[in-house]
Amino acid sequence: AQSVAQPEDQVNVAEGNPLTVKCTYSVSGNPYLFWYVQYPNRGLQFLLKYITGDNLVKGSYGFEAEFNKSQTSFHLKKPSALVSDSALYFCAVIDVQGAQKLVFGQGTRLTINP
Amino acid sequence: GAGVSQSPRYKVAKRGQDVALRCDPISGHVSLFWYQQALGQGPEFLTYFQNEAQLDKSGLPSDRFFAERPEGSVSTLKIQRTQQEDSAVYLCASSLGGDWRYGYTFGSGTRLTVV
Numbered sequence: 324a325q326s327v328a329q330p331e332d333q334v335n336v337a338e339g340n341p342l343t344v345k346c347t348y349s350v351s352g353n354p355y356l357f358w359y360v361q362y363p364n365r366g367l368q369f370l371l372k373y374i375t376g377d378n379l380v381k382g383s384y385g386f387e388a389e390f391n392k393s394q395t396s397f398h399l400k401k402p403s404a405l406v407s408d409s410a411l412y413f414c415a416v417i418d419v420q421g422a423q424k425l426v427f428g429q430g431t432r433l434t435i436n437p
Numbered sequence: 438g439a440g441v442s443q444s445p446r447y448k449v450a451k452r453g454q455d456v457a458l459r460c461d462p463i464s465g466h467v468s469l470f471w472y473q474q475a476l477g478q479g480p481e482f483l484t485y486f487q488n489e490a491q492l493d494k495s496g497l498p499s500d501r502f503f504a505e506r507p508e509g510s511v512s513t514l515k516i517q518r519t520q521q522e523d524s525a526v527y528l529c530a531s532s533l534g535g536d537w538r539y540g541y542t543f544g545s546g547t548r549l550t551v552v
Contacts, residue, residue: 429477
């Protein structure tokens with residue numbers, strides 16, 4: 324079964340510093356990986372996805388993610404954090420069998436301190 | 438509409454009550470998903486429709502949960518005899534086609550609290 328894991332429940336970063344939110348995956352077949360962000364009382368918003376090709380994927384709001392096959396990781400990164408980046412971040416993988424549903428990690432709460 | 442709309446935004450139910458949660462997907466979107474997000478957890482798949490056909494209901498936690506999409510647009514998730522463990526945010530997502538490459542748009546969710 325496809326799964327992702329986010330080893331950190333919470334990440335705190337000072338504004339202006341680089342940030343990393345970690346994700347590792349376990350899949351059979353090719354990994355199709357996603358990052359979503361959730362602000363309070365809002366739905367999940369798509370940030371970026373990896374299908375194939377370049378290991379560095381660029382997405383919305385200045386975020387990028389690095390796909391590493393040997394480490395089975397897909398970490399989310401941003402060179403310079405903003406206070407407005409504070410939110411809940413979810414890594415997800417597509418289960419391509421049947422419904423092609425998203426399988427989510429447990430989430431990481433990112434707090435950017437001014 | 439411009440996005441996926443869910444109603445109500447908040448629902449408080451007494452244990453044992455029946456509830457109905459509504460999802461209005463983006464017009465023309467073929468695929469519709471329901472997810473359950475417990476506090477402090479990631480969303481978990483409940484069920485999937487392609488047009489009016491419910492193709493996967495493997496995530497429904499018990500036979501108290503029932504979903505329908507009779508005309509292939511609006512969907513309703515019904516929970517009978519609610520229990521405290523049903524307290525969660527219920528998210529709806531829709532997609533233009535039947536392939537994940539079309540991407541998914543999520544609604545803001547319905548927060549259900551069972552007291």
